[in-house]
Amino acid sequence: MHEIELKFQIPESRFTHLRQRFLQGRTEAVRMQAHYFDTADGLLAGHEIALRLRLEGTQWVQTLKASGAHGVSRLEHNAELLADAARNGAPALDIDRHRGSPAHQRLVDVLGDAVLHEVFRTEVDRIVRVFTLPGGAEIEAALDTGQVVAGTARLPLREIEFEWKAGPLHSLFALASDWVTEHGLWLDIVSKAERGTLLSRGQSHPAAARAKPPQLAADADGPALARAAIGSCLAQVLRNASAVAAGSRQPEHVHQLRIGLRRLRVVLREMAPLDCGLDPGWESPIAELFRVLGADRDQQILEDETADALVAAGAPPLTRPRLPAGAEPLDARVQHAEVQQVLLAVQAYAMEASAVSGGAHEGPAVAALGDRLDALLHRLIDHSRGFVDASVDDQHAVRKELKRLRYLAEFIAPLYRDKPVARFFDALAPAQDALGKHNDLAVALAAYRERAATESEAWFAVGWLAAQQARSARAARKALKRAGQAEPFWHGKPRG
Structure with missing residues (x-):
């Protein structure tokens, strides 16, 4: 079966009020202890599979989960164990209990002959409440507190889940939206199984997620194409946003979250003419978060790469310059209710749980995007002429337009043959690199020019960076011209 749920972290300062609010309905409390299994080298975790034995009150249940789409949908199969199977404590693990389920087949394909052993356990006090909503919707909410235990390591848990059981799917997102607004919740797609694996390895956050191509059909209409593209964006955005919201300052999490948001903005901008129900109101919160993340990345480049290059060039000693600091740390910016509401709305759209206008665009949506790609590609040569x-x-x-070309092309690339x-993309890559380096130099030059107004030692950096920037502008111009001559793969024959 497919499990569809939304999981959120709860601010410590809001937990008491949330719990009181949660207990206003009919609830059931259950104490759970779960044992999670994997191979010595983490084979299941590496394939986003979780296998556990969990004691729920007095009932043992063996559960197998495998990842699904958008970070909120998963394959799941539960096997309740008979009383005699657990007569002497925790029952033995048996993967054949899941035989016949799609999740079992994925497990068998991944596991092979590898040996499973217990890696960590969770101890959770859960309060369950079922919401019955207009239209026949049924949503099961679970308020969890407890800990993850891996050897001597402990990690506290404080989270709430909303799981769709029946009725219109949009009710799941509507209910979650209300609780986000009232209690300051933020989305977290890192499961308890993943947290346990990380804890057992001495890690705080999962690896940063990179972009993956969407899955779409050649005859997709506007809404289908937009949903596939947004689903691809969400896979990158939600995982990295979960890490940053949880306090990660790893440069790659910030960088990949920014890329995911830029890709999402490309969908909102470039697919809007397809009249596929994209809400223009989503753009502003995404753009503001993108700006804040960009300032953080600029600061990292300035403090590390640029400063090191200046030292190597013989610059006099200087304290490293800082760009203006934001009013809030990055985790708070990602947790912001306005950002979380947009992420919920975009997920609802991707899962067909929101209204779509559609119908205004005639003809295949891919063909319409091909026309837009042609226009973006042809402008590169024009941009190269006056770039310096x-x-x-x-x-x-110009750099932003090049990125729009790249990301928009990536969304339809799976429909075409690999070599073209x-x-x-190989033709575009040198221009992307050249413009990226040129932009980093521009940011650094502006920072050191401001510094030179009060510190004469900074003039060495200004002169050196200005010379580097003049060279990088010429290199970018040449790379842009070559990129503009790239052969558009979308003019070719799609896959059969």
Whole structure:
């Protein structure tokens, strides 16, 4: 069966009020102890599979879960054990209890002959409440407190889950939205199984998620194409947002979250003409978070790569410059209710749990995007001609347009043959790198120019960076011209 749920972390300062609110309905309390199994090298965790034995009150249940789409849908199979199977404590693990389920087949394919052993356990006090909503919707909510235990390591748990059971799926998102607004919840797609695996390895956060191509059909209409593209964005955004909201300052989490948000903004902007129900109101909160993340990345580049390059060039000693700090730390910005509401709305859209206008665009949606890609590609050569003499802002606008070309092309690339697709992106890559380096130099030059107004030692950096930027502008111009000559794969024959 497919499990569809939304899981949220609860701010410590809001927990007492949330618990009181939760207990206003009919609830049931259950104490649970779960034992999680994997191979010595973490084979199941590496394939996003969780296998556990859990004592729920007096009943042992063996559960197998495997990842699904959008971070909120999963394959799940539960096997309740007979009383005699657990007569002498925890029962023995038996993967054949899941035979016949889709999750079992995935487990068998991954596991092979590898040996399973217990890696960690969870101890959870759960309060369950079922919400019956208009339209026949039934949502089961679970308020969990407890801990994850791996050897001598402990990790506290304080989270709430909303699981769709029946009725209109949009009711799940509507209910969750109300609780986000009232209690300051933030989405977290890192499961208890993943947290246990991380704890057993001495790690705090999962690896950063990179972009993956969408799954779509060649004859997809506007809404189907937009949903597939947004689903691809969400797979990257939600995992990295979960890490940053949980306090990660790892540069790769921040970087990949920013990429995911940029890809999402490309969908909102470039697929809007397909009239596929995309809400323009989603753009503003995403853009603001993107800006904050960009400032953080600029600071990291300034403090590390640029400063090291200046030292190697013989610059006099200087304290490393800092860009203006944001009013809130990154975790608080990701947790912000406005951001969380947009992430919920975008998930609802991707899972067909929101209204779609549709119907206004005639003809295949992929063909319409091909026309837009042609226009973006043809402009690269025009941009290359005046790039060196353009203002910094105009040069940055060219870089953003190049990224729109790349990401929009990536959304339809799975429909076409591998070699033409690879040749196209290989042609774009040097321009992306050249413009990225040029932009980093522009940010650094502005920071050191401001510094030179009060510290004369900074003038060495200004002169050196200005010279580097002049060279990087010429390199970017050449790379842009070559990129503009790339052969558009979307003019070719799609896969059969």
